[in-house]
Amino acid sequence: MNDFWTYLQTSLSTGNAEVTTATVVVTMLLSVVVGSLIYLVYRFFSKGVLYDRRFNVTLPLMTVVSTMIILCVSSNLAFSLGALGALSMIRFRTAVKDPVDLMYLFWSVAAGIATGARLYYVVLYGNLIIAAAVILFTRLRWNEKSYLLVISCESGALASVEALLAACKTSLRGKVCAGGRVELTVELKSACGADLPERIGALPGVESASLVSYNGDYAA
Structure with a gap:
């Protein structure tokens, strides 16, 4: 029990020394690469009636922002509690008409969370599998028209x-x-x-x- 309170007090007062400058730079650059993958998949394989470039630009930016939030949350317990309270007050009122666009939003957020948590194998294999699944189901055609x-x-x-x-x-x-x-x-x-x-x-x-x-x- 004493160890728990010691860890809690340390987390509230100091950050995590493991989050170095090199870690932040590498993780953020990786999030840009992952976001670019999502951008390209949406650009070339989206089957909506009209292509929305502004929505597509939002996807990689959401990945980068999610990565930055997870990096901050993982570095300090006090900041994680404050971020949780701040994010709970945000209300997104933009209507997403296409269910497929909603899937891309979840993909961007999930990719950012995995990248920020530095689960690099999850980032690599997870995004490749999702991209392959999107391409497969988009290109799949039944013989009967x-x-x-x-x-x-x-x-x-x-x-x-x-x-x-x-x-x-x-x-x-x-x-x-x-x-x-x-x-x-x-x-x-x-x-x-x-x-x-x-x-x-x-x-x-x-x-x-x-x-x-x-x-x-x-x-x-």
């Missing part, structure tokens, strides 16, 4: 449209009825022929038929 078919027609032509679609593997995604007109959004697991929009558009009462490729993120 999906298509979205948008049809605008009169309500009286709905039966003939459904009869033509019966030969295809379809799934109804949306249906809007207004003023005697119907707009259908149908997901197709196969194209059912490149001339499918033309065949549907030729039916009496059909105003338009559009077919687009769909990959789960956006129409292409």
Whole structure:
């Protein structure tokens, strides 16, 4: 028990002598390298509709800042308690719309924590495995493509449209009825022929038929 109080008093009054200038420089430079890796992975493998450069620049900076915080926390118990109280008052109100962007934020913070704790094997292998997983799942494609078919027609032509679609593997995604007109959004697991929009558009009462490729993120 006396040893615990002695350690507590020493930690509150002095820093950790092991955190030298060389340690700080090497650790911070390593955090820049790790943050650059995250930056490059997001830059070349992010599949969002719009690339946000400002968000991407934030990722390596967050890694560096997290590393600096962990270095300070690990050097002095009093500072760690003060930092915990200060960080608990911070409220982040910026909405992250894409769940994948949230994953990149967690990756940046985790990389900074591991680097600041000087767990270099965790930093090396952990970031390489995460980067490989991101690249793998981003590039992974299923052989079966999906298509979205948008049809605008009169309500009286709905039966003939459904009869033509019966030969295809379809799934109804949306249906809007207004003023005697119907707009259908149908997901197709196969194209059912490149001339499918033309065949549907030729039916009496059909105003338009559009077919687009769909990959789960956006129409292409």
